Amino acid sequence: MALPRIRVHGPELITRAERVGLARTLGQTEQSLDLSEPAHVSGWKAIGTDGTLQGLIVDDALRPAMVGQGAWAASTSEVFAALYTSAASAWTARGIWTHQITVRDGDPIETAVASLGFGHQQAYGAIRTQAAGHKDAGGARLLARHELRRVLPLVPLISTHQAKSPVFAPRSDRFLRELDASFLDWAATDEVVVFGHVEGDEGDLVGFLAIDTAESVPEIVLAAVAPIARGRGIGGALMQAANAWAAARGIPKLRVDWRTTNPDAQRFWMRAGVVVSARRWSRTIDPEPM
Ligand SMILES: CC(C)(COP(=O)(O)OP(=O)(O)OC[C@H]1O[C@@H](n2cnc3c(N)ncnc32)[C@H](O)[C@@H]1OP(=O)(O)O)[C@@H](O)C(=O)NCCC(=O)NCCS
Incomplete structure (x- = not known):
């Protein structure tokens, strides 16, 4: 060199x-x-x-x-x-x-x-909301503040999923772990909008997606679907509802980041049309002398 x-x-x-x-x-x-x-x-x-x-x-x-x-x-x-x-x-x-x-x-x-x-572990990108069109968002809709409590059982799904193989991100996303405990306080603030997907006679909430609008480009901070309901388009419907909501407010882009070691998230965000802007690369050195 x-x-x-x-x-x-x-x-x-x-x-x-x-x-x-x-x-x-x-x-x-x-x-x-x-x-x-x-x-x-x-x-x-x-x-x-x-x-x-x-x-x-x-x-x-x-x-x-x-x-x-x-x-x-x-x-x-x-x-x-x-x-x-x-x-x-x-x-x-x-x-x-x-x-x-x-x-x-x-x-x-x-x-x-x-x-x-180094190997990359986290991707950062954005979705153009104009591209969303006006497709039907199925059972996904904006949740009212009084409904947010129904999301609580789904919140730990993210940190549990992140802790498992092959994601192995249990400690670094401290924000997510803290969020399990403080979700309601956070979600009830004016900056946060939460979408939910309701299913079945009991009206169970099987998926949610939360956006923080505090920054100039709002960020999709959380998204999860109950394991039993995955692969049926519920995540996609939540994304459509979020896109339509943002586009109607003149918000051109939504930011999102995820673990590239999370295959579910990787496929899902690529399919949702995310354009990756940057990646976080990581290297862990073995401190034992060779
Ligand atoms: C990522 C996540 C939210 C996606 O939710 P989902 O409801 O499974 O998403 P969808 O069903 O819309 O899409 C998933 C797959 O199902 C397929 N699918 C959707 N509807 C379908 C149907 N009716 N029949 C067959 N397949 C279908 C989609 O094409 C997609 O396929 P792909 O993986 O090959 O792209 C979900 O996997 C999850 O909660 N994961 C754990 C938590 C997590 O990782 N969250 C993201 C953190 S950044």
């Missing part, structure tokens, strides 16, 4: 202006560099011999739960490898053996990331 004509600096402060500037230079969406983060982000910078910023890895040490997770951007695979060499050295010296990096979909350096031992 040719040595990059860059020098790696850090860890040091990376300003928001540097992150925005690099994202623009590389034609990346600003989200891929985690620009929602505050100005006080530290990390490693690759500076070219001409003094230009060629790449960076953000060290998320400010958020203890996400230490070792770096948003990054680099002009070439070599720049990425040089940056990661510095970041990995510092992370392992701090006892951090799991490294996570968010990479824009289709970025030419994905291959370099994979060859450094």
